[in-house]
Amino acid sequence: MEDQLNCIYRVINFIEKNYDEPISVKDLEDVSNYSYRNIQRIFKYSCGETIGSFQQRLKVENAYKLILYSKESLTSIGLEVGFANIASFSKAFKQHFGISPKAAKLSREMLLSEPDLVPITSDILLIPEIVYLQPMEIYYQSIQTDYNNEEIEWLWKRLMQNEFPVSGTEYFGVIADEPLIKPEINCRYDACASIQAKNKKLPSKAIFGGKYARFTHTGGYETIDETYTKIYSRWIFDSGLEFSHTPIIEKYEKHIDTTDNQEEQLTYILLPLK
Known part of the structure; x- marks a missing residue:
């Protein structure tokens, strides 16, 4: 069981480093020391999603971070996280979050004011x-x-x-x-x-x-x-x-x-x- 857990840690770490690039069956077998079929099964059981879904989620979530915290254009962000074009980026983003990348960019300050998330009111300015x-x-x-x-x-x-x-x-x-x-x-x-x-x-x-x-x-x-x-x-x-x-x-x-x-x-x- 511990070997399987360490295997999952290795696979997650590898995908996080390379989520924006194509990942081959051989890549996954080399990093996990399991067959592709077995690592898919272990990953789905441990993480609750397939390896492909995990990589796609990393793409759109990292894109959302860039929308929130950078000044890059949506096209640049889509290419940076590994999508071939703005159309495929927009489709995947909307499927995951229910809004378009353009709407996310326009409403980024509203996101931070959602009452169940992080309130944006504070009288103290922190200087890092x-x-x-x-x-x-x-x-x-x-x-x-x-x-x-x-x-x-x-x-x-x-x-x-x-x-x-x-x-x-x-x-x-x-x-x-x-x-x-x-x-x-x-x-x-x-x-x-x-x-x-x-x-x-x-x-x-x-x-x-x-x-x-x-x-x-x-x-x-x-x-x-x-x-x-x-x-x-x-x-x-x-x-x-x-x-x-x-x-x-x-x-x-x-x-x-x-x-x-x-x-x-x-x-x-x-x-x-x-």
């Missing part, structure tokens, strides 16, 4: 640091979640059952999907450590590599939504910067296991920039 970060290898476990704190805490407890060096290990959370644009807010969250566990071989992948806007959140994780609200409401559209469609990353500078006082916890929220 702009940082350049080198790629680094991390070791991780994943969960599908609506960012329920209890589910994320459960994932971290499961990850921390592994034996990591007390000194030198850094901890990260990778928000693989954009919760604002998912049809249902059920996104993948990766709990990550910078050093491989001593007692278990965890799957690995690279994160970072580029420019980020780094915001600081102090206090426990249960209040981090307040910081995200301030980011989305007062800064994200007026910054003059363009965002990348790569994942948002949280770095737990003072992790829950390193301090008993939640008020002393420190989290960096890293938004990728172009």
